[in-house]
Structures are given as structure tokens and as C-alpha cells.
Amino acid sequence: MVKISKRKKSNDSLLEKDKRYSLKEAVSLIKNASKTKFDESVDISMKLNVKPKEVTQPIRGTVALPHGTGKKTRVCCLCKGEDESKAKAAGAEYVGADELITKITGGWTDFDVVVTTPEMMKDIARLGKILGPKGLMPNPKSGTVTKDIDAAIKEIKRGKIEYKMDKQSGIHASIARLSFDETAIIENAREFLHAVITTSPALAKPQTVGSIAISKTMGPGVKLEISEFKR
Template structure:
């Protein structure tokens, strides 16, 4: 049986999961909830954005990336498939660089990183790891900028707080936009950057309302619907 404190019960009583909140009101409620700590870090602020797209149509698959101006509040571990410019890549923040050694690590189940980027020449080899990387969402893809010639620039962007996003089979984008201990203006700035990027990547064949709904939650907290007019995008 999960124990719920009296304080949390009182806060949850004031939350109507069917209501639409302004961003400011929603973030105050989320911050009032008792915060869980995981390995010396705070819970993430997670976002779900419902899009007016038909995922069955390939041209309406929404996938891209954006650098959040206020970062994610955590260190992103980056693996780079390349044998070129190794020292420079390590100096700018890459955690592991190589081709054969990285291939063997992944093939043996040693996946100690959050993002994989690659130069185009290595993709033929990486494709053999598809059954391992695909289900984990780690397969490099040119659409989200994880396959590129300028790998140094890629590493720098990821370390600054770049997020890769993709609409799932229901047309919903899920990602994190920071930590619950962030000031509200920093979270809002990250959300607006994400919304702007999603808007720029609207499929030409998508009709009607494109960005339909948005909800925010913490890792362990309830989801709250947010009034889209709270944001400028």
C-alpha cells in the first residue's frame, strides 16, 4: 500500500484533473506537492502536447530537436560514433567517442549514456544495432540532428539542454522541460522554445488545430491541463 501524507492529500484535493489552469497557477500547485529526490536531483517537469496530426500518414510524423534556453537541470551523457576529432569531442563534453569500442559496448548491453550521435559514415554499422537502440529511443536520426558532419556542434547543443522530440502513435509529444526546483519563468521559457520549434515543424498537410492540448506534471505528480494562451509562440 502506498502511503500518502496528509499534506499531499490536502493539496491533491485542490487539484481538478479536468480543469484547465493558467501556467502560473499550475506551476504553483506542482511546486506545492512534496518533492521526491532521485540521486541528489529533483523531479523533472514533464510535458505532453497533443497535436492535430494523422500519424498514419508518413508526411505528418513530427520529429525534430530544440535547445531549451534554460537547460534541463541535469548532465546529459553523450556517446559519439566517430573516429575523427576525438580529443576535441571529449573536450567539449562527449562522454565516450569511438566506433568499434562503442559498437561492442552497446552489443554487450553496456549502455551508460542518454544520447547517441553519429557521423553519416558510421550509420551503416549502427543500423545493425537497431533492435537494441530502437526500443530505447537511442537510434541516431538526421531529423533530430543526431546524425551530422559537425559533431562538435551537436555535442555542445546537447550539453546546453537540447531535447529531441517525436510525436508518438497517438500524435502526442512527451519530453522534459526542466526540474521542479526551476523558477517558473525558466520553465515557461523552455516551454515556449519547445512550442515554437513544434510550430515551425508543422506538416503542410496537417489541417485544423495543430497544437490542441498541453499538460504538465512532475515525475511522480498528477498531470494538469494548461491554457495555451499562457504562452507566446
């Protein structure tokens, strides 16, 4: 028999079964639930009523969160020449070309985002087998393949995140830390959901969004009232 912790029992007791909460109510619930000793992340999970194979345009994109994520994002910039100094000045932790490519080929992926230039794509194409499964392969659609290296890195450092529908028709993202005040969490969540729902053609019909939940790392998902975020 699985033992249920006191924290889980306490957190679960705060929720009404089958109720969908407003974003403000949900954030208040997770902020006031039983806390852990570390600064938990606040996450958004969406379940879509669309099948990946039936979508003509991939449901993916980026969004700049107004208050950032509260997490330090380690940037690896694969570039050459003048772009190297620009990348370092913008705050990239790892900057270079051949040496870093060789290191990644050996299995090194101690970073969160890869940014590169269009000219470098022919050199890093072979890294797809390593970076692809981890969701780290740079892509023009996410703004990680660009000629404006310094601007891209600064945006990432300020809180720009990427989202993408997975094979189970879900979208998941960490949008804040529990230490943020309620207003900051609400504004980040609203910005994220607005970006996903309004910029994806496949989500134009209201019924395509099956459910939305917000949660913290060690807490249950609080279901949100979907109508609050319709186009």
C-alpha cells in the same frame, strides 16, 4: 481498494476539475504542491488529434531549452580520427568506434544520446535493433548524425532535447527540474511548445492539438489553456 497517499490528496485538491490554467498559474501550482525528498523533473505532455499513419511528415524535431533540463546528459560519440579528440573536448562521456560498437552490440546502452558522423552510419546500421527501440538511434533530422561533431555535442550539453510523436499520438518531454525558479520553467516550457507547434506542418490547424499538460514527477498533470500557444 487502492490507498491514496496524503501527498496525492493534497496535490489533487489544488486543482479545479476541468479547468485549463495559464502556464504561469500551472507552474505556480506545481511549484507550491507537496514536495518529495528528490529534485523532481517537470514534464510536458501533449495529446494530438492526428493519427500517426495519416501524417505525411513525421512530427519530430529538436529544441534548445534556454535554461537546459537540469539533467546531466551522457553522450556516446561513435567516430574516428580527429573527430575523437573533438568529441572528448566537447564533453562526450564515451568516444570511439569499433570497440564501442562491439560493446553496444552486446547490449550496453549506458548513455542518453548517440552522436555520429555520416561516414560512420554504414558501420552502425546493425545497431538499429538495439538502439532503435530505446530511441537512441542517431538521425540526421535530430542533428545527431553530423560532420560538426563538437557543435552537436555542445548543444546537447547545453540543453538541446529531441521530441517525437508516439504511436498513441502523444508527445512527452522533461523540460526542467522543480528546483528551477518559476521564470526558468515557464521560459523552457514556452520554448518547447512553440517549437513543437510552429515547426510541425501537421499542427498548422488549431484543433490538431487536443490537450497540453504540465506536471512534476510525483504530481498530477495540470491542463493548460491551449490558446496560449497557438501559431
